[in-house]
Amino acid sequence: MPSTHVNPTRMELTRLKKKLVTARRGHKLLKDKRDELMRRFLELVKENKELRQKVEEGIANANRNFALAEAVSGSEAVKTALLASKQSVSVEAGSKNVMSVNIPVFDYKTRTPDQSDIFSYGYVSTSPDLDAAVRSLSDVFPDMLRLAETEKSCALMAAEIEKTRRRVNALEHVMIPDYMEKIHYISMKLDENERSTQIRLLKVKDMVIKKNYDAKHAET
Amino acid sequence: MYKIAAIGDRTSVYGFAALGLDTFFVTDADEAKVLLRRLENESYAVIYITEQLAEQVRDELERISALPLPAVIPIPGVYGNTGMGRNAVNESVIKAVGSDIV
Numbered sequence: 001m002p003s004t005h006v007n008p009t010r011m012e013l014t015r016l017k018k019k020l021v022t023a024r025r026g027h028k029l030l031k032d033k034r035d036e037l038m039r040r041f042l043e044l045v046k047e048n049k050e051l052r053q054k055v056e057e058g059i060a061n062a063n064r065n066f067a068l069a070e071a072v073s074g075s076e077a078v079k080t081a082l083l084a085s086k087q088s089v090s091v092e093a094g095s096k097n098v099m100s101v102n103i104p105v106f107d108y109k110t111r112t113p114d115q116s117d118i119f120s121y122g123y124v125s126t127s128p129d130l131d132a133a134v135r136s137l138s139d140v141f142p143d144m145l146r147l148a149e150t151e152k153s154c155a156l157m158a159a160e161i162e163k164t165r166r167r168v169n170a171l172e173h174v175m176i177p178d179y180m181e182k183i184h185y186i187s188m189k190l191d192e193n194e195r196s197t198q199i200r201l202l203k204v205k206d207m208v209i210k211k212n213y214d215a216k217h218a219e220t
Numbered sequence: 221m222y223k224i225a226a227i228g229d230r231t232s233v234y235g236f237a238a239l240g241l242d243t244f245f246v247t248d249a250d251e252a253k254v255l256l257r258r259l260e261n262e263s264y265a266v267i268y269i270t271e272q273l274a275e276q277v278r279d280e281l282e283r284i285s286a287l288p289l290p291a292v293i294p295i296p297g298v299y300g301n302t303g304m305g306r307n308a309v310n311e312s313v314i315k316a317v318g319s320d321i322v
Contacts, residue, residue, distance in 0.1 A: 041316055048309050056296050056305070063298050066235050079234060088240035091222040091265040093289060102288060106265060108224075110240060134238045141239055144295070145224075148266040151308065152291035158312035159286065165316075 006182050008189035016186070020179040027171040034164045037099050041157045048150040055147050058140030065133030072127040081130060091145075101160045103153035106145050222263050222289070227255060228270030232297035236268070249276035256280050256292070264290045270297035271304040 006012055070078050092107040226236040227244040237243045242264075246252045252273050257280075259267055267290050274281060274294040284292050294305045314320050 038316070045309055045313055049306075052305055052309070056301060059296055060301070062235060063232070066231075067298075082234055082237045089224055091224055093222050093265045095288070104265070104289065104291065133235065137235050138239055144268070144293075145266065148268075148291045148293045151293055152285075154309060154312045155285045156288070158316040161316040165318075 006186060008186045008193075010190065013183065013186045013190070016179055016183050020176065020183065023171055023175050023179060027168065027176065030164055030168045030171065033099055034161065034168055037101070037157060037161050037164060040098055041154065041161060044150050044154050044157065048147065048154055051143055051147040051150060055140060055143050058136065058143065062133055062137040062140065065129060065136050069127060069130035069133050072129050078130055082134075098153075098157070099160075101153075101157050103156055104149060106149050108145055222265030224266045224268070225259055225264050226268040226295075227252065227259075228268075228273050228297050229299075232270045232272075232299070233268075241268070246273065249273075252277050253280050256284065260284065260287075260290060266290060267292045268295050269293070270295060271302040272297050272299055274304055275302060 006016075066078070089108050089110050092109065094105040094107065095102040096105050097103075223242055224240075225242045225244060226233040227246050229247050230245040233243045233245070244255055244259075246255055252269075256267070256277065269277075269281075269292055271294045274292075281292050281294075284290065294308065296302075296305070310320055
């Protein structure tokens with residue numbers, strides 16, 4: 001039995017059949033969307049894993065270099081050297097639409113045009129270890145930005161996939177079976193009505209024939 | 221135009237100043253929460269946060285992860301790697317697929 005009461009009429013039947021067609025098409029489209037999202041998502045996850053490993057190694061390496069620089073030229077000297085940075089980065093954040101998910105695309109610009117112009121301090125009071133440290137950090141920076149991009153995309157896509165998966169499941173396991181059941185119920189009910197009308201007609205016909213027959217025999 | 225920030229304890233993030241990132245020295249969870257809220261409303265596209273600090277403001281990060289910007293990315297600090305960054309990806313895989321398949 002359908003969960004809610006439906007009117008067993010022909011109009012209701014056509015309406016439900018139309019709804020079923022729409023639901024089936026929606027289900028197919030959403031399923032395709034989910035599959036494509038999943039494919040892209042897994043690609044991103046793979047890239048993200050590689051980047052994360054690279055970045056973590058890079059940062060650990062830079063930290064080692066900074067520690068070394070501090071040990072050689074003193075922590076105060078290093079901190080003062082980095083206090084006034086002449087470099088500044090700004091990010092252009094665009095967005096790319098992947099299957100209705102807006103994922104960010106970062107494009108960074110540095111204020112000083114020369115990429116290697118990152119040493120904001122005089123070379124007198126600091127050791128070359130600091131230069132190496134800053135260099136190693138600046139080398140890993142493009143990867144860090146790319147990591148930010150993929151990680152944010154992964155988070156956004158995961159949310160979208162979850163939503164789409166729910167919709168697909170709701171259509172597949174609830175809406176479509178429900179419609180089918182209702183349609184089945186109405187068509188059975190209509191058939192039943194038709195049969196009962198037919199039987200009633202047959203009965204009436206029998207009764208009329210019998211009446212005529214009896215009348216004829218009564219005369220003779 | 222957006223900016224980039226790095227927040228965490230001083231030793232872990234001061235180096236990023238050389239690259240032109242805005243650095244904020246925070247070690248306390250409550251301070252970090254207030255700071256994250258502030259940075260969210262200023263135009264920061266990417267915020268790098270040390271894993272150690274990120275652990276303490278997990279719920280705040282979860283809230284921000286639903287927004288289109290900023291992207292808050294945990295990075296290892298000088299005190300080592302807690303593996304949180306790695307887990308973040310696995311968590312999103314579990315959220316999307318239902319189980320950890322990668």
